[in-house]
Amino acid sequence: MSLTHDDIVSLPKVLLHDHLDGGLRPSTLIELAAEIGHELPSTDPDELARIFVNNANSGDLVRYLEAFAHTTAVMQTEDNLRRVAREAVVDLAEDGVIYAELRYAPEQHVAGGLGLQQVVEAVQAGIQEGIGEAAEAGRVIRAGALLDAMRHLDRSEEIAALAIVNRDRCCVGFDIAGPELGFPASNHAAAFTAARAAHLPVTIHAGEADGADSVGEALFQGARRIGHGARIHEDIEGFGTEEPVLGLIARHALDQQIPLELCPTSNLHTAAATSIEDHPIHDLRDLGFAVTVNTDNRLVSGVSMSGEFGALVEAGWTKEDLLEATLSAAWGAFLPYEARGDLAELILEGYGVDL
Template sequence: MTLTPDEILALPKVLLHDHLDGGLRASTLIELAAEIGHELPSTDPHELAAMFRAQAESGDLVRYLEVFAHTTAVMQTAPNLSRIAREAVLDLAADGVIYAELRYAPELHVAGGLGLQEVVEAVQAGVEEGVAAALEAGYAIRAGALLCAMRHLDRSEEIAALAIVNRDRCCVGFDIAGPEDGFPPTRFGPAFVALRAAHFPVTVHAGEAAGAESVGDALFVGARRIGHGVRIHEDIEGFGTEEPVLGLIARHALDQQIPLECSPTSNVHTAAAPSIAEHPMHELRNLGFAVTVNTDNRLVSGVSMSSEFAALVDAGWTVEDLFEATLTAAWGSFLPYDERADLAELVIEGYGIDL
């Protein structure tokens, strides 16, 4: 069954991996950059978005990261952070997302004088405004925050403590992001010890820029989900054949149903997958891994949840496959159990599939 764009748009979606600084509206970026005198490569929204997408597709990591220098430049004041968070929620809601976990690194937004807690409060204010505005527009969405510590910086303990302190208001989990290769999560042991002591949910970027051993390190420090995780297939001998043999890391992730936060287009852009058609997530799903669908960086990669769904449909996914991934994401969210059950029920109702 072929799904039309309108049918894909109408499907309820659960988004677990979306970076706030990678998903700004191009028009907003242009407006805010002009206010602070930050020079962009273009002041036309469509041209700027196309240029960013071209940089993402270039395979040049330096060019890819240049985009974030532009986006974070305008994310240094409370009003700007609130606006960007509000617009992110509104855009996701209009795309059929009913639950989103927006992630950002507070330490990247203090150059203008904000304190870490002020960054959290500004983003949360925008999230709450976005949820309310979406409801007025006829869209019901819920959103939580994941706080990221940057691997190449030295504030992981501070960010972990910040997330724990804000758990009852807005923060649903903790993540480490940034350069994966050469910065294993085991370098940040004290932060993960504190998180475990607080029984606080953790996801870790792994299995994207580094191989399956990176996923193993993430599981070792207590990750309940894996950010991307697609290179876990490197721990599967005979991957894609009729008789694959799973290594210890892959077996752990499969047996414990650790959600993999796959981002089809972004994974191609970062060379974690050769193409969407040849993305490891298809075979990982077939083997029973807990595969979910995500956007990663909507502006940078030029995607939405609907466009990612459409790309997967083009690659052979059915509505039942999309439903399974969405239900997996609902149960893999960092909400309390009863709220995950409610979210899962919304997904089941939205797809109209009899279990």
């Protein structure tokens, strides 16, 4: 039985990889930019959204990154951060997401004079408001924050410490983001050591703009998940054939069931894949890897979780495939064991599986 758009929207979803500054509502960006006198490419919401998607799909990294200069420009006050976080949670809940980890880099939001802790508290307030607003609309969603350090800068130890201090309130884990190629995870070994010492979960962007060795280094630094990981297939000889041979990195990720936070459309935009049909996610799934489906940047790439699910269905995925990926995401969530079990039960119920 084919899945309709409404069917897909109604399915419970788990989102592990979503950047707060990449998912603003176009109308909100336009309103907030006008308040501070920041010039945008367009003040029409639909046109602005098209511009960002066209830039993302251009193959030009400078054009792709242009959107983030605009979004971060309006995310420099407590009120604006709170609003963006609240709307993100509400929008995700409307799309059937029942658990989300929203990631952001606090150091990107201090240009207006906020301290790092103020940034964290503002985002957390917005997340809680969004959960409450979704509940009023009859939708249940749980959400947490992942703190990113920018891998080409030097504040990772500070950001890891910030995540550790706030772990009981709102921060579920630590990540590094930004340019991958030329900025290896090992540059931030001290931050990862601190996170491990505090038993704080870590995910690391890897295998997107750099190859399988980058994934291996992320695993060496203690990553419990891999942000993207699409290029791990470069460590599999004969990938896509009937007799693939896994290298040490791919074997480790498969045997340990390290969740791969794959973002199908975004991976096309960053050249980690050539098309949805040829995306490594399909063969990685068939080999037994713990693949998960994510949005990355909803505004910038013009995507939603339901849209990504729909694209995979068009490429041949079944409802059972979506269920398996969603369960992998639930068990890979940075939540207590019991909470992950509860999440898995909600997913099975939403898919009509008898418990």
